[in-house]
Amino acid sequence: MKAATVFKSWEFMLAVVLVLELLVLGMINPAFLNIENLLFSTSDFAHVIIAAIGLTLIIMTGGIDISGVSIMGLASIVLGLAFIAGVPIGFAVIIALGVGIAAGAFNGAVVANTDVNPLIVTLATLFLYAGIATGLPTLLDMLGFQAYGAGGFEAYQYEGITGLPKEFTWIGSGRIGWVPMPLVVALLLAAVATWVMLFTRFGRYLKLIGVSPAVAHFTGVPIKRTLVTVYAMNGFAVAVAGLVLTAYLGSARSDLGSEALLSIITAVVLGGSSIYGGQGSVIGTLLAGFVLGFMRQGLLALGISSDVVPVIIGLLLVGSVALRIGLAKLSTARANRAAFAAERLAVEGNGGRS
Secondary structure (H helix, E strand, O other), X not given: OOHHHHHOOHHHHHHHHHHHHHHHHHHHOHHHHOHHHXXXXXXXXXXXXXXXHHHHHHHHOOOOOOOHHHHHHHHHHHHHHHHHOOOOHHHHHHHHHHHHHHHHHHHHHHHHHOOOOHHHHHHHHHHHHHHHHHHXXXXXXXXXXXXXXXOOHHHHOOOOEXXXXXXXHHHHHOEEOOEEHHHHHHHHHHHHHHHHHHHOHHHHHHHHHHHOHHHHHHOOOOHHHHHHHHHHHHHHHHHHHHHHHHHHHOOEOOOOOHHHHHHHHXXXXXXXXXXXXXXXXXXXXXXXXXXXXXXXXXXXXXXXXXXXXXXHHHHHHXXXXXXXXXXXXXXXXXXXXXXXXHHHHHHHHHHHHO
């Protein structure tokens, strides 16, 4: 890629915005310029980045999945209940990830085999998975499963499940050098997702489906299988996000991550993904996640109420969408003018020779 193209890219603009944001916050609070503190603070919003990476792949196809925050809570409570039931923590993690994949695949199967808008489908499953996560402890008691303690599983219906082993909570509180494990997980997932999008046939399928499902169908793209797979991948990503957040907080809860939906969608859109499909960037999503995360922390450090922060993020989402649409129209207008100028020169040239 040419240097001029890099400097004109949306990702480069986000990188500049991130640097400027940190400089401004650093002038207000010098702690923001401490690299170790800066890296450690990413643990507060790494789960947003992880979930946004999975959603980026779905938006590439022109779809959307807003049920991810419920899958995060479902994966968290499944892990906690399995651990309480005596399942080794490693197997409990596998079960929780499997539940996330299954929930995502179910979303994909409905989207792929019906004409129902993905927003409607995942809005329904948003409430479905949240209800399952909340009612699962009672359901297990009704089915006769046993748990330690006189209250049964139902005792954990609204209370967080604590006492998780250190080998699991290390994922949320440990670090490699100065880099906290939640950030390590986010970066590894971003690297894998970038490779999938740029260097695999599956990544090309995602883009082609987003550009034109009809063209994708006639070129032999297995649309249904691809959609089920990408929604399952998103289910895996949000389940990972839920487990990372569970390890970070040291508590498994059915409502874990429920407040993150707006931030997740904003990170994807601000990262350069088109809501119409066919265009997306995992690197852009990663950078946008950092911009949003540090912005939230900076606003809170300035004493701005946590109730006001979502309003500012919502305005940022509206502004980013408007900016993307404006830039797209400007680019189209420039291309049309260039085409018109070329056509006029061709006509004038033919006239001069005659």
